[in-house]
Amino acid sequence: MTILDRYVLTKFLVPFAYCLVGFVAIWFIFDLADNLQDFLQGKANFDILVRYYFSQIPQIIVMSIPTGMMLALLYSLTAMSRKNEIISMLGAGLSVERILVPLFGAGIVLALVTFYFNSEGAPHAEATKKQMLRDIKRGDGDKKEKALTGHLFRNREDNRTWFVRRFLPGQNELQDVQIIQQDADMNITDIYYAPAMIYVPETREWVFKYAKRAKYGLDGSKGDTVSIWDWREGGWSETPWRISSSVMNPDYLSIHELQDYLTYNHDFTPARLAPYRTHLHYRYALPAVCLVVVLLAAPMGIVYSRRGVLAGVMIAIGLFFSLVFVSSLFIAFGKGDRIPAWIAAWGPIGVYFAIGLILLWFRSTNRDIPKLRIPWLN
Numbered sequence: 001m002t003i004l005d006r007y008v009l010t011k012f013l014v015p016f017a018y019c020l021v022g023f024v025a026i027w028f029i030f031d032l033a034d035n036l037q038d039f040l041q042g043k044a045n046f047d048i049l050v051r052y053y054f055s056q057i058p059q060i061i062v063m064s065i066p067t068g069m070m071l072a073l074l075y076s077l078t079a080m081s082r083k084n085e086i087i088s089m090l091g092a093g094l095s096v097e098r099i100l101v102p103l104f105g106a107g108i109v110l111a112l113v114t115f116y117f118n119s120e121g122a123p124h125a126e127a128t129k130k131q132m133l134r135d136i137k138r139g140d141g142d143k144k145e146k147a148l149t150g151h152l153f154r155n156r157e158d159n160r161t162w163f164v165r166r167f168l169p170g171q172n173e174l175q176d177v178q179i180i181q182q183d184a185d186m187n188i189t190d191i192y193y194a195p196a197m198i199y200v201p202e203t204r205e206w207v208f209k210y211a212k213r214a215k216y217g218l219d220g221s222k223g224d225t226v227s228i229w230d231w232r233e234g235g236w237s238e239t240p241w242r243i244s245s246s247v248m249n250p251d252y253l254s255i256h257e258l259q260d261y262l263t264y265n266h267d268f269t270p271a272r273l274a275p276y277r278t279h280l281h282y283r284y285a286l287p288a289v290c291l292v293v294v295l296l297a298a299p300m301g302i303v304y305s306r307r308g309v310l311a312g313v314m315i316a317i318g319l320f321f322s323l324v325f326v327s328s329l330f331i332a333f334g335k336g337d338r339i340p341a342w343i344a345a346w347g348p349i350g351v352y353f354a355i356g357l358i359l360l361w362f363r364s365t366n367r368d369i370p371k372l373r374i375p376w377l378n
Helices: 003-041 046-082 085-091 101-121 121-138 241-244 255-264 270-299 308-335 341-364
Strands: 148-155 160-167 173-182 189-201 203-215 222-233
Touching: 003 046, 003 121, 046 085, 046 121, 046 270, 046 308, 085 189, 085 222, 101 121, 101 270, 148 241, 160 241, 241 255, 255 270, 270 308, 270 341, 308 341
Parallel strands: none
Antiparallel strands: 148 160, 160 173, 173 189, 189 203, 203 222
8 A cells, every 4th residue: 555545545534433433422312312211211220221322333333334434535535626635646647546546445345344234233233222122111121032922923835833822032942832734735634732842953853841732634523632741843944033033024134034034934925025135135235335435425526626616515415315315215115026126225226336437437537527407497
């Protein structure tokens, strides 16, 4: 890395750090003001508050990085343009693309950081926030997981239907379970009852406690009922996570959990799977926004006259927020199965990436960027 690269990178990183810290501080102040009454009424102690706000860090970082990059790039590049530093670099024989190399490198690093937090921490943050706030309001802020009650799960591949009275998704024990086994013609062949069932991950076995098994004939007649004190079943594909995943919100699932959901529940209808496919693609697509931001902000931040500074800043900010709006719109269409999931996630990013390349080409060839002209206003 040359001295010039370090200089350009430092000019960007300093305001970016201020923006990132400022966004986190502003979010903290607004969130504390919004939830302070609930914290006081629920008598939340310091440990609960630390756990609550620490769980939100990944989500805040993912939200703040693109906006912080946009503002820092515009500030640093316009400041260097006003001081004629960009013109001096160009006069020394450097191209616009070469000047921006360290900024693209920073964009790649920040994209990797965004991917790291967005793959698991950020999706879980919102679910953790809602659950912890509910628990704090009830005065049981130390509670970490919410039990599922009255849960129904249908395994269409193996024709098994599970009725579970209560269980914790993070644990391997189910309480008061009834399982109906059917054949290919949907005739009931067996019904299992168990006050408790425990899943053993090491052996992939279900252990029935105090279970009863009732056999049924093809005519629907009930056969013998067998009581078993401790019975093991190792041939079933269900796991506690798969059973609970049927009611999980795709907004709160990590990449690994979304992949598991689509693998285990691939027999669901396309409309049912569309939100999960869309969010899986979006988990991978969102970090690319960091590179799009560099392409949108850099050409608008580099100006050769003082009069063009404000216009470039406004255009870049407008393009960025239009990207946010269009992405949200496409994600909604993808979740509603109106468009393919990969188009919903990657479509807006690809379009704005191309716009950024065009803007960079205009700037690097010293051409005027086309202005939007509205006839009745001119």
